Amino acid sequence: MEEISQDLLKKFKAPAYPESFLLSFEGIEGAGKSTQLLKLKKFLEEKNFRVLILREPGGTPFGEKLRSAILNTKTPIHPLAEVYLFTASRVQLLDEVTLKELNVPNTVIIYDRYIDSTLAYQGMGRDLGVKTILEIHQNPPLNLIPHLTFYLKISLDTSLERQEKRNQDRDYFESQGRDFYQKLIDGYDMASELFSERIIVLDGEKDEGQVADDIKGHVNQLILK
Ligand code: TYD
Numbered sequence: 001m002e003e004i005s006q007d008l009l010k011k012f013k014a015p016a017y018p019e020s021f022l023l024s025f026e027g028i029e030g031a032g033k034s035t036q037l038l039k040l041k042k043f044l045e046e047k048n049f050r051v052l053i054l055r056e057p058g059g060t061p062f063g064e065k066l067r068s069a070i071l072n073t074k075t076p077i078h079p080l081a082e083v084y085l086f087t088a089s090r091v092q093l094l095d096e097v098t099l100k101e102l103n104v105p106n107t108v109i110i111y112d113r114y115i116d117s118t119l120a121y122q123g124m125g126r127d128l129g130v131k132t133i134l135e136i137h138q139n140p141p142l143n144l145i146p147h148l149t150f151y152l153k154i155s156l157d158t159s160l161e162r163q164e165k166r167n168q169d170r171d172y173f174e175s176q177g178r179d180f181y182q183k184l185i186d187g188y189d190m191a192s193e194l195f196s197e198r199i200i201v202l203d204g205e206k207d208e209g210q211v212a213d214d215i216k217g218h219v220n221q222l223i224l225k
Contacts, residue, residue, distance in 0.1 A: 003131075021148075029163050099144075120191060156178060
């Protein structure tokens with residue numbers, strides 16, 4: 001495993017707003033993020049939180065342009081170009097939406113993919129190294145990390161099976177082979193070790209209801225602190 005210094009890790013901070021929360025969902029294709037995101041949104045709204053779901057890449061007018069440029073490309077993009085495009089979309093979303101909305105008390109922002117996707121997909125999947133990705137993110141506003149991240153972990157075979165069932169047109173990343181997906185799993189494992197207090201690893205192969213209950217348990221601990 002790559003050596004990452006504590007000094008670098010210490011640059012990353014969760015928001016300091018006392019009454020608002022930042023959460024994220026992560027996982028490889030087919031992990032069940034969308035289902036769990038919506039269940040959590042409903043749960044939090046029932047507790048009278050204002051809930052915003054933001055997706056990456058995208059979420060702002062310019063970010064959505066970047067999203068379609070990346071995901072619909074017919075020609076390969078250099079890994080560094082890829083990481084800077086995702087990062088450009090992220091900064092824009094932080095500046096235009098996230099930082100402002102977190103100022104509003106009683107708000108929960110849930111990201112559908114955030115920095116850990118970049119650690120897994122570009123850091124490991126594209127071989128740039130996790131350290132390079134962390135270095136790109138070490139200054140504000142990119143050093144903002146969620147209070148909690150739910151990593152829905154599934155096996156390579158489950159991911160491929162679920163993708164097969166969905167039978168949608170494959171985007172840029174979905175058309176990659178097994179080796180790439182294995183690297184993503186390794187990348188998420190590494191991120192989970194580096195940020196062990198923030199990233200909650202959940203068994204995405206379990207029953208949807210059970211996974212949702214686990215998530216609610218963790219969120220309750222956070223909001224009732
Ligand atoms: P999306 O359709 O949102 O995928 P999913 O439904 O699986 O979340 O497409 C986003 C794709 O972009 C997905 O394959 C992961 C990839 N990605 C990166 O490679 N790096 C990143 O930093 C982010 C945010 C996403």
